[in-house]
Amino acid sequence: MAASIAEENPASPRLTALSHGGGCGCKISPGILSDLLKRVTPKHYPDLLVGLEVPDDAAVFRLNNQQAVVATTDFFMPIVDDPFDFGRIAATNALSDIYAMGGTPLFALAILGMPVNVLSRATIARVLEGGESVCLQAGLPVAGGHSIDSVEPIYGLAAIGVVHPDRVLRKGGARSGDVIVLGKPLGIGVLSAAFKKGMLDPDGYAALIGVTTQLNRAGTALASLNGVHAMTDVTGFGLLGHLLELCRSSDVGARIDYSSLPWIPGVRELAEAGCVTGASSRNWDAYGQQVSLGAGLLPNAKVLLTDPQTSGGLIVACEQEAADRVLACLAAGGNDCARVIGTLVDGAPCVEVAWVSHG
Incomplete structure (x- = not known):
């Protein structure tokens, strides 16, 4: 089987050169996002303490009188060229939504989209390693995830945490x-x-x-x-x-x-x-x-x-x-x-x- 472009040329291009934006600056503008959310009709669930009715940093679902699950997802395109640093920044940013609700993160799932014929496998692996290093620092595992072959590099986490229902911020x-x-x-x-x-x-x-x-x-x-x-x-x-x-x-x-x-x-x-x-x-x-x-x-x-x-x-x-x-x-x-x-x-x-x- 023929070697991939990246394997033939291990020198990967700058990550920031492959994306039209970077970091949280990639977000859809608040005006457009508000208009999009107006078109969604939230359904009522008694144990969904935080959902789309009043958008917040993460969703919160009550399990019982002592525990509620906090769940969020966050990902973006590179803000820096070093793949390890990119992974660290994206993971730190994703976990912040759990902390912003007053929660304790339990585990994370990786979200990865990479131009696999443009970036070397070593570069892509370093992104994952950077994200994992932050999760290790926070005391939680990266327990799985999902990946796609995309035109622009994307990385982030789906993070799951826990909080007392009466202490949600x-x-x-x-x-x-x-x-x-x-x-x-x-x-x-x-x-x-x-x-x-x-x-x-x-x-x-x-x-x-x-x-x-x-x-x-x-x-x-x-x-x-x-x-x-x-x-x-x-x-x-x-x-x-x-x-x-x-x-x-x-x-x-x-x-x-x-x-x-x-x-x-x-x-x-x-x-x-x-x-x-x-x-x-x-x-x-x-x-x-x-x-x-x-x-x-x-x-x-x-x-x-x-x-x-x-x-x-x-x-x-x-x-x-x-x-x-x-x-x-x-x-x-x-x-x-x-x-x-x-x-x-x-x-x-x-x-x-x-x-x-x-x-």
């Missing part, structure tokens, strides 16, 4: 007066754009990998913390998009202190140099009418606030008195850049962003 449940805590620094989309343009230096690449492979495992502990009312994570719709989802589900508004937002070093300078993704403008077009940007913000604030995050941080809504405990819990889980970034207020589900002086 939904996007809904936040209250006026709650503070908003963000678990990771922002700017992944900007760094990925810089990487594609060849403008990301080694320190920037290390920061990109460090943030995107940091598990949000603190979410499990946060589910048992008194005063925590709601939680989600930041991915392809950017900080504003995912915060607006929490506001809509909770029927509250949000006020964000731009000066308190944590950024990955160098992100704002790269954005000023034109390293932005197309997803930023698509995000703003979808929900910008529900956002008020105050005076005194930096010129690139809109781009940064809508920047699509791949494997981004948790957004936690909690009582003011619980904020220190939430920050300590996140730090113990490895999220030592967590910050209080704003408050939730009475009113329509919209977000006001202002520069608040702390001097």
Whole structure:
């Protein structure tokens, strides 16, 4: 039998050159997704605690009074060229949905689509190894999966977890007066754009990998913390998009202190140099009418606030008195850049962003 193209030429092309997008920036825009979901009529199941009626980060199905299954699937095209790093980022991102519901992941199934006559088998195997390494770190097995021969490289996980039915942390449940805590620094989309343009230096690449492979495992502990009312994570719709989802589900508004937002070093300078993704403008077009940007913000604030995050941080809504405990819990889980970034207020589900002086 004739050898495959990849076996004859083991030098594989750049992963990012084979895809039209990368990471969570591949997501269908929030406007189109909302329209698509309107065409689906959810059926009622008494034990389906979280489903399509009020979309959230994962589905939750009650087994009994003590246990509920948390299930999610997440996959995307490469954000980096190193296959091992791609696998790690995709797996970390997929597991985040379990943590964002307050769950504990139990096992995962791999989702793999690869151009098998373009990429070498060694390259494809490294993607799988990267994903497995993250699952090992999180303490769960990759128990199976499914693969197809596809034009663009795709990898991710279907993840299954468990949570107590009374401790599920939904996007809904936040209250006026709650503070908003963000678990990771922002700017992944900007760094990925810089990487594609060849403008990301080694320190920037290390920061990109460090943030995107940091598990949000603190979410499990946060589910048992008194005063925590709601939680989600930041991915392809950017900080504003995912915060607006929490506001809509909770029927509250949000006020964000731009000066308190944590950024990955160098992100704002790269954005000023034109390293932005197309997803930023698509995000703003979808929900910008529900956002008020105050005076005194930096010129690139809109781009940064809508920047699509791949494997981004948790957004936690909690009582003011619980904020220190939430920050300590996140730090113990490895999220030592967590910050209080704003408050939730009475009113329509919209977000006001202002520069608040702390001097």
